[in-house]
Amino acid sequence: MKIPRNISSELPRIGPSENPSKYPEEALPRYIPRSFPTNMWSSEFPRKFVSSEFRRKIPRDFRGKMNFRGVIFEDLFRRQKLTILFHSTTMAAITNVCDLKPFKSTWKIRVKILRLWKQYSATGGLTIEMVLIDSNGVKINASVKKDLVNQFDSFLSQGSSKILINFSLNPSCGSYRTTIHPYKIGFLSTTRVRCCDALPDELTGFEPVNYRDILDGSLNTDYLVDVIGQIVEVTPIEVVSANGKETKKITVELRNEKDERLPLVLWGNFATDVNEAIERGGDNAVVCVLRFGKIKVWKDERSVSNAYNVSDVELNPFMPEVEAFLSLSVSLPKDELLLAVVQPKPLALTNGVG
Numbered sequence: 001m002k003i004p005r006n007i008s009s010e011l012p013r014i015g016p017s018e019n020p021s022k023y024p025e026e027a028l029p030r031y032i033p034r035s036f037p038t039n040m041w042s043s044e045f046p047r048k049f050v051s052s053e054f055r056r057k058i059p060r061d062f063r064g065k066m067n068f069r070g071v072i073f074e075d076l077f078r079r080q081k082l083t084i085l086f087h088s089t090t091m092a093a094i095t096n097v098c099d100l101k102p103f104k105s106t107w108k109i110r111v112k113i114l115r116l117w118k119q120y121s122a123t124g125g126l127t128i129e130m131v132l133i134d135s136n137g138v139k140i141n142a143s144v145k146k147d148l149v150n151q152f153d154s155f156l157s158q159g160s161s162k163i164l165i166n167f168s169l170n171p172s173c174g175s176y177r178t179t180i181h182p183y184k185i186g187f188l189s190t191t192r193v194r195c196c197d198a199l200p201d202e203l204t205g206f207e208p209v210n211y212r213d214i215l216d217g218s219l220n221t222d223y224l225v226d227v228i229g230q231i232v233e234v235t236p237i238e239v240v241s242a243n244g245k246e247t248k249k250i251t252v253e254l255r256n257e258k259d260e261r262l263p264l265v266l267w268g269n270f271a272t273d274v275n276e277a278i279e280r281g282g283d284n285a286v287v288c289v290l291r292f293g294k295i296k297v298w299k300d301e302r303s304v305s306n307a308y309n310v311s312d313v314e315l316n317p318f319m320p321e322v323e324a325f326l327s328l329s330v331s332l333p334k335d336e337l338l339l340a341v342v343q344p345k346p347l348a349l350t351n352g353v354g
Contacts, residue, residue, distance in 0.1 A: 094163075097138040102169035102183060109134060109164050112199040115178070115292065116158040117309040118149075128156065129310070131178045131292070132164075132185070133205045141178050142167075142185035155193045165192040175222045176307055178292055206291065206321050211260040214295055215302050224292040224307055228325050229254025229262060231286045231315075237275045242267070250275050254288060257328035263303035264290065270306045270313050277315045287322055289314045 092108045100107060111132040120126050125146035133139045142164075144152050156162070168186040172179070208228045213219050233253035240249050250271040254262045266274055278286060294307035306313065316322070 092165075096136055097132070097134040097140050097181070098136065100140065100169055100181075100183060100185075102171075105166055105168050105188065107165070107167060107169075110161070110196055110199070111140075111164065112161045112203060113156060113158050114139065114205045115310070115312060116156060119309060128153065130156065131205070133199075133203060135199055135203070137203065137205065138181070139179040139205055140181040140183070140185060141172060142187070144187040148187055148189060151189070152187060152191070152193060161196055161198045163192075163194040163196045165194070167191045176294065176310065177223050178310060180223065202320060204319060204321070206289070206319065208321065211254075211256050211258075211262045214262060214304065215260075217297075217302065219295060221295040221297065224294055224310065225304065227254065227262065227264070227288075227290045227293055227304055228321060229256045229264075229288060230329065231278065231288050232261075234275075234278055237271055248272055252288065257325060263301075264288065264293075265296070265303055265305040266313065267306055270311070274313060274315065281315070287316050287325060289317055289319065289322065 092106070094110050095107050097109060097111065100109070109132075111134050113130050114133050115131040117129055118126060119129050126149060127146055128144035128149055130142040130144075131139055132142050144156075164185070167188055169183040170186055172182055172184040206228075207226050209219060209225045211227075211229075214225070214227075219225065231252045232255045235251045238249045239246055241247075242249075247268050248271040250266050252264045252266070252274070254264055256262070274288075290304065290306070291312040292307060292310045293304040294311070296303050296305050
């Protein structure tokens with residue numbers, strides 16, 4: 001919006017002792033304030049009454065040019081021809097995650113932190129990584145670089161809902177992508193994190209893929225996947241050399257509601273935790289839920305494994321998806337299949353662990 005050069009001649013200055021009502025309505029153009037709620041900025045000024053809260057935010061140098069019908073910055077308009085835009089991030093609308101684009105940073109979103117982990121790399125140092133989800137179920141990855149970890153660490157926790165304001169968007173790439181969103185969020189030093197009403201507990205973001213899509217190679221291995229299934233076979237825990245150090249490994253076989261099978265390889269603490277949980281479970285059916293698993297390919301054989309600190313493994317969790325899985329599994333053959341302990345296959349590949 002361009003301000004006319006001759007605004008001073010068009011609009012007589014209204015002093016505190018003068019009655020603004022004596023000036024005709026047409027003398028107050030559209031860029032004079034038109035009803036201002038407290039703490040709100042707009043691209044149009046109000047025309048009637050400017051609240052005391054708004055007046056306090058105006059620099060003292062300009063208060064002599066302010067009146068109760070509007071705010072007139074005569075000198076600024078005449079000398080600098082400024083285009084004044086009143087904008088408030090506070091009152092900005094919430095944007096859907098699917099609509100985020102990198103052409104600006106003044107976005108505002110309301111999301112739940114589905115997954116949060118800290119990650120160290122030689123190039124990036126220690127960073128905070130997150131998977132966020134909005135009320136529509138759309139997910140996006142977010143990252144806090146090492147220089148800002150101390151600034152935001154105490155404000156972020158897994159499972160909490162937050163409003164994020166002012167952040168960057170960069171292309172999402174790599175072979176361990178947690179979402180299909182084309183961009184990922186980057187926190188800035190000016191990013192604001194605010195508490196908000198919690199998004200529903202049912203908003204889990206869990207989207208299990210079909211076993212067949214993994215096994216026939218139709219899924220892109222650059223994207224991490226969710227899987228669910230009953231554990232029907234398990235190997236004894238092993239200690240193997242991987243990436244130059246010893247780590248624990250366990251292989252389980254999952255069965256889905258269609259009686260299809262999928263190998264699942266777990267490394268490190270996941271192997272230990274799952275092995276102990278299976279031993280405590282006895283003969284009861286064990287349902288495994290894996291979030292953000294990595295599809296592995298070796299000699300045309302496909303399996304799923306945990307991916308660094310990204311993945312999350314739960315056994316028999318209280319989730320609607322588990323209840324749905326169990327209800328569908330009643331159609332399986334009544335073979336009274338119990339958990340079988342089998343000997344591990346010869347180790348084929350130990351580098352590139354999760």
